[in-house]
Amino acid sequence: MDFNASLRKAVKTGTxxxxxxxxxxxxxxGKARLVVVAANSPESVKDLVKEINVPVYVYEGSSVQLGKACGMPYVVSALAVVEPGESDILTAARV
Structure with missing residues (x-):
């Protein structure tokens, strides 16, 4: 399963x-079903996800790479998946 492909599909077809x-x-x-944070996210972002009751996926790349994986021309240090759309990201993140 390709997490980047699942992420891009979630961005295009989901919320x-x-x-x-x-x-x-x-x-x-209470809307987030999955939170994705870049490996180089600031401490404020990492502190945000420490005490939540939502699955968290730490993206192995940088925030620049996470932005590109989303199909965006800017850095993304964190994102929340509310609805996965046609993507299988909720299962891909558990691998």
């Missing part, structure tokens, strides 16, 4: 919020 502020909002509202 995914990019950025640490939007991710925080989704967590606080």
């Amino acid at each position: 995914v919020f990019l950025g640490q502020n939007k991710t925080r909002e989704c967590i606080e509202e």
Whole structure:
């Protein structure tokens, strides 16, 4: 299973919020079904996901690489998957 392909499909067909502020909002509202953080995310982002009751996937690449994996031309340090759409990202993240 290719996590990058699953992520891109979730961004295109599902509901995914990019950025640490939007991710925080989704967590606080109880909407996030999966949180993805880049390996080089700031400590504030890592602190955000320490005490949540949501699956967290640490993306092995940098925030630049995570942004590219999402198909975006900017850095993404964190994202929240609310609805996976046609993607299998919720199962891919558990591998």
